[in-house]
Amino acid sequence: MSERIPEYLCLDIGNSRVKYAMVTKREVTDTGILTDQNHLQQLLVKSEGVYIASVGQTEYVAELIKVIQSSNCRYELLSTSTQVQAIAVAYNNPAKLGLDRWLAMLGARRFSSRPFAVLDIGTAITCDFVDVGGQHLGGWICPGIQLMRQSLAKNTARVTTNQQQWYVGDIGKDTEECVDSGCLVMAKGIIDRADLWMKNQFSDYDLFICGGDCDLLLPEFVSGIRHIPDIIFYGMMQFISEKA
Ligand SMILES: Nc1ncnc2c1ncn2[C@@H]1O[C@H](COP(=O)(O)OP(=O)(O)OP(=O)(O)O)[C@@H](O)[C@H]1O
Ligand SMILES: CC(C)(CO)[C@@H](O)C(=O)NCCC(=O)O
Numbered sequence: 001m002s003e004r005i006p007e008y009l010c011l012d013i014g015n016s017r018v019k020y021a022m023v024t025k026r027e028v029t030d031t032g033i034l035t036d037q038n039h040l041q042q043l044l045v046k047s048e049g050v051y052i053a054s055v056g057q058t059e060y061v062a063e064l065i066k067v068i069q070s071s072n073c074r075y076e077l078l079s080t081s082t083q084v085q086a087i088a089v090a091y092n093n094p095a096k097l098g099l100d101r102w103l104a105m106l107g108a109r110r111f112s113s114r115p116f117a118v119l120d121i122g123t124a125i126t127c128d129f130v131d132v133g134g135q136h137l138g139g140w141i142c143p144g145i146q147l148m149r150q151s152l153a154k155n156t157a158r159v160t161t162n163q164q165q166w167y168v169g170d171i172g173k174d175t176e177e178c179v180d181s182g183c184l185v186m187a188k189g190i191i192d193r194a195d196l197w198m199k200n201q202f203s204d205y206d207l208f209i210c211g212g213d214c215d216l217l218l219p220e221f222v223s224g225i226r227h228i229p230d231i232i233f234y235g236m237m238q239f240i241s242e243k244a
């Protein structure tokens with residue numbers, strides 16, 4: 001009889017939605033979007049424990065924790081102050097760094113033994129730079145693609161947007177198209193700049209990208225950038241291997 005490999009439920013609570021993954025010490029198995037409390041209960045049945053990483057609303061996190069407690073499942077709320085040695089945070093106050101950024105760096109380290117930059121194209125866009133020794137050098141935070149478009153629509157009288165879809169052509173020929181291609185080129189610009197920043201510092205490096213809006217940019221990634229959608233869960237796995 002084969003022994004059951006323990007699986008942990010990992011939750012990545014962002015500002016737009018909650019992603020989950022079933023994770024063992026070695027692999028990320030099932031992943032998806034958490035829909036509601038019933039869905040959470042179904043996932044809890046097959047989990048040995050729960051690891052929660054949140055940059056979202058604390059009230060919402062508290063609701064999820066209630067459900068987890070009522071099912072008597074062990075859980076742990078991760079924080080950047082938890083010491084995992086692989087990445088040393090550049091901030092004077094590491095607690096201010098978004099946990100998703102730190103986990104993305106931890107995840108990227110599994111795939112790279114060189115200096116690297118990791119970009120997350122989510123509600124916000126973030127980029128973090130790490131040297132070969134695992135020292136976080138610093139990073140960037142800017143609005144995500146949807147936020148850029150929404151704030152243009154909100155703060156101008158005549159700039160209209162089509163919130164139903166994205167025009168992905170390189171240049172636009174009406175207002176809606178110009179906004180979409182403009183916002184996408186902003187995001188592409190940060191990728192190019194991250195590549196340039198690394199090129200200026202290091203002769204050899206890796207670039208990683210993740211986040212819900214990557215698909216809009218995929219055809220135009222700089223060559224060599226690695227798209228690892230589950231990179232944050234690989235970061236959480238690192239944590240599980242060290243703690244569990
Ligand atoms: N099913 C979906 N629900 C919500 N957003 C989605 C979905 N599919 C793709 N997206 C896109 O993903 C983006 C959010 O990305 P992601 O899920 O990585 O961010 P987040 O984790 O909520 O936020 P962040 O990590 O930036 O705090 C949204 O801007 C949206 O355009
Ligand atoms: C920047 C976001 C919103 C990206 O998800 C998140 O990492 C966050 O809330 N960070 C806190 C601020 C910081 O990282 O400095």
Ligand SMILES: [K+]
Pocket residue numbers: 014015016122123124
């Ligand atoms: K966000």
